Amino acid sequence: MEIKEVHSFDIYTEPEFIEVQNTLQEQIVLKNSFNKDNINLVAGVDLAYWEEGNKQYGTCCIVVIDYNTKEVVEKVNSVGEIKVPYIPGFLAFRELPLVIEASKKLVVEPDIFIFDGNxxxxxxxxGIATHASFFLNKPTIGVAKSYLKINGVDFNTPENEEGSYTDIIINGEVYGRTLRTRKDVKPIFVSCGNNVDLETSIEIVLNLVNNESRVPIPTRLADLETHRMRTVYKDGKLVK
Known part of the structure; x- marks a missing residue:
């Protein structure tokens, strides 16, 4: 899969991070760039970390499934040292290098990417789903299991029914939705990444949830794969 080189990752300070975010923010499009009736392949993206000595490493796993049959079509992964510390709000600068390396290994070309994040x-x-879209040149959706509180605004819990949701409104703007994907499970937090609208994002997510998890199948499988690959890399001592 071809990746667009949007910017360098040789930046390490918050002012530099913010400058990049501000530049890209102006290019966000919250409208569908695709026909939702023609979705065939959906990719789930997740990462896992571990430490060796005084260094931290990570593995990114991408699992692509058939949108209709829900069968796995392809799995790829990348591994490497994590050089950017965790700073709230700037996760993309920490994780995107591995996401990009894994994406380059894809033989198939997903129609849309779903990230375990905002x-x-x-x-x-x-958030990482939006930031990544500029490199992947594909529509993206963010699906988080925990809530990122912004400007002190909390979320309203949706009714305990499958498909119920509440909008997350901050300063009069809808940032995303709190979605109950199944009855009697905790809600998840869905937001547009880029080149997709919120209604379609919710529709896609609900179509990809089964009885095994409250999160979409692609990101659940990617999460399982990161745990497997982390064990492989740690036990195999494939990184130094």
């Missing part, structure tokens, strides 16, 4: 639901509307 997109537009971010203090600068630049």
């Amino acid at each position: 997109g537009y639901l971010h203090f600068n509307h630049m």
Whole structure:
């Protein structure tokens, strides 16, 4: 899969991070760039970390499934040292290098990517799902299992029914939705990444949830794969 080189990752300070986010934010499009009736392949993206000595490493796993049959079509992964510390709001600068390396290995070309993380639901509307879209040149959706509180605004819990949701409104703007994907499970937090609207994002997510998890199948499988690959890399001592 071809990746667009949007910017360098040789930046390490918060002012530099913010400058990049501000530049890309102006290019966010919260409209569908695709026909939702023609979705065939959906990719789930997740990462896992571990430490060896005084260094931290990570593995990114991408699992692509058939949108209709829900069968796995392809799995790829990348591994490497994590050089950017965790700073709230700037997760993309920490994780995107591995996401990009894994994406380059894809033989198939997904129609849309779903990230285990936020997109537009971010203090600068630049969660990892949104940021990644500029490199992948594909529509993206952010699906988070925990809530990112912005400007002190909490979420309203949706009714205990499958498909119920509440909008997350901050300063009069809808940042995302709190979605109950199944009855009697905790809600998840869905936001547009880029080149997709919120209604379609919710529709896609609900179509990809089964009885095994409250999160979409692609990101659940990617999460399982990161745990497997982390064990492989740690036990195999494939990184130093």
